[in-house]
Amino acid sequence: MGKHSILKSKKSNSSKEKQFFFGRFFNYSINLNMRALVFLFVGFSLISPAYSTSWVEVEVGDDSGDTFLWPYFYSASRFIDVESIVKHGDFVTYRELINSQKAISKNVLSLVVEKKSWCDSEKVLWQHFSIYGSAMGQGKPIMRLNPNEIQKLKLGSAGFLSDAFVCNFKDFD
Incomplete structure (x- = not known):
């Protein structure tokens, strides 16, 4: 070679x-x-909360658009994430989706609220909520807030009916 x-x-x-x-x-x-x-x-x-949960539509009551802390909607549909309902001793935590049917602002179309209830038909605590610019809590939240404020419930109101649904839900844990 x-x-x-x-x-x-x-x-x-x-x-x-x-x-x-x-x-x-x-x-x-x-x-x-x-x-x-x-x-x-x-x-x-x-x-996206809409994809990771099991939303069940609940009755809206006579004030469907009321979001307690701020007026976002004239009317809205309400959904409870039944997978999020957890009993902790004397209270229950859950997530509620408030989806606009007729929005006050075109920038806010849905809210996802984490609530704490004592199932006394009188009050719920708004622990956290996220504001979305798209329907059904999809996409990235515009804003997240931690109000930790008590909402007093009125008989027949949207909050009252959502709370009643959660507190009477059969499949705790």
Whole structure:
């Protein structure tokens, strides 16, 4: 074997190594992109409350648009996340979705409220709520608030009917 054949074999090996490296790099980057897409899809599915819960529509009462703390809606549908209903000794926690049928502001179309109830038909505590610019609590919240304020319930009101549904729900825990 002469000098030229040794150099030729070294050149061909280095080009094969380059092809092998770029081939593996290309396959790795495709797999990485697919993993990233799957991660993003799962992440967004879990972020949006509408996709991660079991909403059940409840009666709206005579003041369906009343959101207690601020007037967001003239009228609204109400939903309870039955998977979020948890009994803790003498009180119950749950999430309620208030979805606009007729909004006061076009920027606010739904609220998701975390409530605490003593099932006394008198009051509920608004612990946290998120304001959404899209229907059914989908997408990223515009704002999150932690009012920790007590709402006094009136017989026949939307809050009263939501609370009654939760407190009479059969599948606690």
